[in-house]
Amino acid sequence: xxxxxxxxxxxxxxxxxxIAGADYCVVAADTRLSIGYSIYTRDYSKICKLTEKCVLASxxxxxxxxxxxxNLAAKHLIYQHQHNKQMSCPAMAQLLxxxxxxxxxxxxxxxxxxxGLDNEGKGCVFTxxxxxxxxxxxYSAQGSGSTLVMPILDNQLKSxxxxxxxxxxxxxxxxxxxxxxxxxxxxxxxxxxxxxTGDKLxxxxxxxxxxxxxxxxxxxx
Amino acid sequence: MFLTRTxxxxxxxxxxxxxxxxxxxxxxxxxxxxxxxxxxxTKEGVVLAVEKPSPLLDIDEQIGCAMSGLIAxxxxxxxxxxxxxxxxxxxxxxxMSVVSTAQALCDLAHRxxxxxxxxxxxxxxxxxxxxxxxENGPKLCxxxxxxxxxxGADSALQKQYNKDITLQEAETTALSILKQVMEEKEGIFPYxxxxxxxxxxxxxxxxxxxxxFR
Numbered sequence: 001x002x003x004x005x006x007x008x009x010x011x012x013x014x015x016x017x018x019i020a021g022a023d024y025c026v027v028a029a030d031t032r033l034s035i036g037y038s039i040y041t042r043d044y045s046k047i048c049k050l051t052e053k054c055v056l057a058s059x060x061x062x063x064x065x066x067x068x069x070x071n072l073a074a075k076h077l078i079y080q081h082q083h084n085k086q087m088s089c090p091a092m093a094q095l096l097x098x099x100x101x102x103x104x105x106x107x108x109x110x111x112x113x114x115x116g117l118d119n120e121g122k123g124c125v126f127t128x129x130x131x132x133x134x135x136x137x138x139y140s141a142q143g144s145g146s147t148l149v150m151p152i153l154d155n156q157l158k159s160x161x162x163x164x165x166x167x168x169x170x171x172x173x174x175x176x177x178x179x180x181x182x183x184x185x186x187x188x189x190x191x192x193x194x195x196x197t198g199d200k201l202x203x204x205x206x207x208x209x210x211x212x213x214x215x216x217x218x219x220x221x
Numbered sequence: 222m223f224l225t226r227t228x229x230x231x232x233x234x235x236x237x238x239x240x241x242x243x244x245x246x247x248x249x250x251x252x253x254x255x256x257x258x259x260x261x262x263t264k265e266g267v268v269l270a271v272e273k274p275s276p277l278l279d280i281d282e283q284i285g286c287a288m289s290g291l292i293a294x295x296x297x298x299x300x301x302x303x304x305x306x307x308x309x310x311x312x313x314x315x316x317m318s319v320v321s322t323a324q325a326l327c328d329l330a331h332r333x334x335x336x337x338x339x340x341x342x343x344x345x346x347x348x349x350x351x352x353x354x355x356e357n358g359p360k361l362c363x364x365x366x367x368x369x370x371x372x373g374a375d376s377a378l379q380k381q382y383n384k385d386i387t388l389q390e391a392e393t394t395a396l397s398i399l400k401q402v403m404e405e406k407e408g409i410f411p412y413x414x415x416x417x418x419x420x421x422x423x424x425x426x427x428x429x430x431x432x433x434f435r
Contacts, residue, residue, distance in 0.1 A: 079313075082321060083317075083318060083320075083321045084320070084321075084325070085318075087313065088315065089315055090314055090316050091317065092315040092316070094311075094312065094313050094314030094315075095312055095313055098311070098312055119356070
């Protein structure tokens with residue numbers, strides 16, 4: 001139970017996925033909010049648009065996540081006033097890392113995936129742990145269904161292996177439409193086996209023409 | 222104007238009837254006593270030229286400044302803005318833009334007055350040329366001269382400067398103008414700030430400093 005002296009967190013479940021492409025980025029999350037074996041709501045968005053080019057999807061304790069999103073949005077506003085421009089996705093990535101580490105000794109219970117377009121318009125995905133350790137990757141999954149989703153993405157996205165030398169960019173060569181289809185398939189599979197994932201899938205696609213949102217129904221059991 | 226004798230007992234931040242702040246005007250006069258510094262911006266980079274090496278300081282990898290006036294006044298400002306620049310790199314993983322750096326400097330420069338312990342007791346008596354490059358390319362307040370030779374230098378710059386000169390031409394121009402306005406003709410230390418319109422931000426090898434002794 002949240003707010004007892006010795007355990008101040010809850011896990012509201014859910015899965016978040018992001019895939020980076022050559023000129024797009026797909027960020028997706030289910031919309032189920034759970035607690036224990038109950039469902040609080042079937043229609044809760046885990047995705048937050050931080051800037052025109054940067055979207056955050058988080059799974060974990062949604063109370064902490066709401067606070068984290070507000071924190072980042074406020075810092076972004078101050079940045080815009082001071083520097084007369086929006087934050088780039090890599091800058092937001094660094095800021096998120098610092099914000100999480102700032103609470104190293106009472107962490108945000110948030111498992112984040114940050115997706116967007118970098119300064120050159122290429123897709124970028126940053127994946128985090130709860131205290132801010134982060135890495136730029138080509139794709140990532142976090143949350144209760146992440147262990148079910150990651151192996152499929154490893155297998156199907158045809159991204160260059162991270163073991164290759166010279167180091168290659170990890171973005172997938174798939175087209176935007178293929179990546180979106182992949183995300184839908186992957187969530188449909190995760191929903192089958194993970195009880196905390198389901199109800200509805202929210203997909204946010206960022207590319208040069210802007211930000212687009214799609215929804216897909218998932219199994220409700 | 223004949224009333225200035227009796228105005229010195231006013232507070233630093235008190236306006237005169239005519240709407241002037243005496244201390245600020247006197248501070249500007251103090252900067253005119255300093256050694257000349259010239260800055261020129263070209264499409265390829267920015268050149269800062271000064272009479273002596275001490276007024277040239279770097280703020281970060283890609284930004285530097287030239288000062289004129291009471292150099293000692295500028296040192297804490299530059300220290301502060303160096304820290305701001307590194308804080309920015311720490312928080313956002315990117316270099317601070319030239320305009321933001323200048324803004325950070327200016328934020329400190331106007332913190333003077335009585336009654337607040339954190340404030341300076343008087344305005345700074347130094348003017349600065351801040352030059353560097355950021356994602357918008359090389360940056361400086363176009364072609365400017367500050368310091369004692371500034372009027373002469375400015376008029377010479379009007380004639381010899383245009384936006385499209387190359388970096389080489391700019392260096393030569395800056396040096397020749399500096400020589401013209403300097404009283405003692407020995408030892409000029411030009412300081413290049415060379416930047417190229419870089420297509421890929423990772424390649425920092427092109428960006429560097431040169432210090433030339435002539």
